[in-house]
Amino acid sequence: MASPFHCTVVTPEAQVFDADVTSVVLPAHDGQMGVLSLHAPMMVQLGEGSLDITPSAGGSQKLKIKGGFAQVKDNQLVVLTDEAVAA
Secondary structure (H helix, E strand, O other): OOOOEEEEEEOOOOEEEEEEEEEEEEEEOOEEEEEEOOOOOEEEEEEEEEEEEEEOOOOOEEEEEEEEEEEEEOOEEEEEOOOEEEO
């Protein structure tokens, strides 16, 4: 089983997601990218698309997002986006 890391998704209105996950696929401005545990530190501009989250508790969750930024640092992923709704 993959090691978990923490993921938080925040919009100007609310914190939409906050849990430990095993993987996340982001819609970067220039294509899809995946994030796993112990990913190198980075910051990326996001485009519009689906944020595919695999919680460590099991299952999957998809959020439709519109732009923003994502930062990976210290085994944590923070996604700041203008809009995030369940897909």
